[in-house]
Amino acid sequence: MSSSVQLAAKALRxxxxxxxxxxxxxxxxxxxxxxSLVGPIGxxxxxxGSAMAFVFMGITAGSILIGQKVSGGSIASGLFFGVVxxxxxxxxxxxxxxxFTIRNSDLFDxxxxxxxxxxxxxxxxxxxVIAISRARVPIVDMV
Numbered sequence: 319m320s321s322s323v324q325l326a327a328k329a330l331r332x333x334x335x336x337x338x339x340x341x342x343x344x345x346x347x348x349x350x351x352x353x354s355l356v357g358p359i360g361x362x363x364x365x366x367g368s369a370m371a372f373v374f375m376g377i378t379a380g381s382i383l384i385g386q387k388v389s390g391g392s393i394a395s396g397l398f399f400g401v402v403x404x405x406x407x408x409x410x411x412x413x414x415x416x417x418f419t420i421r422n423s424d425l426f427d428x429x430x431x432x433x434x435x436x437x438x439x440x441x442x443x444x445x446x447v448i449a450i451s452r453a454r455v456p457i458v459d460m461v
Contacts, residue, residue, distance in 0.1 A: 324399045329453035330363045336445035341372040341438045348434040356427050361422075362406035363427040367434030370416055374409050381405030 345368035352360020381402050389395035422433045 321391070323386055325453055327383055327386060328451050330383055332453070333442075333446045333449035334376060334379050336444040337375050337451055338372060340441035340445050341375075343370050344368050344371075344434055344437045344441060348430060352427065353412045353461035354428040356430070359425065359427050360430050361428040362425060366416075366420065366426060368438050370413075370431075371435045371438030371442065374413070375439075376408050377405050377412075395408070 345365055348364030351363040351369045354360070356363075381404070385398040385401035386393070388401055389398035392398065414444060418433055420428060
């Protein structure tokens, strides 16, 4: 029988897969809407916005998985929180760099990129809820 840590890791991997599917759909829809509104710039804006949201989602899930491995499966460990906090700081810096780059660039439409980011984040939240609610992770392990 699988331990609760292994089941939680499986739920995170399922969440990443569902999030990738949702993000791809948003990139396709956003790219077509963007192309119809502003041309090729709209496609690139939708792709960058969707990719940015997926990378952030991947950093979150990846940091939790790495934190579980490093801490030996104990989420009460300082190592676990260190890995997750380090990933959060990385995401914060990365978001600022991408946001300022897109804002000052003529190659992207900020409204389309922002709309795709928000849509992909909402889709990722829904995929997280679906994956976690179907995971059936026990609260305690049976010894």
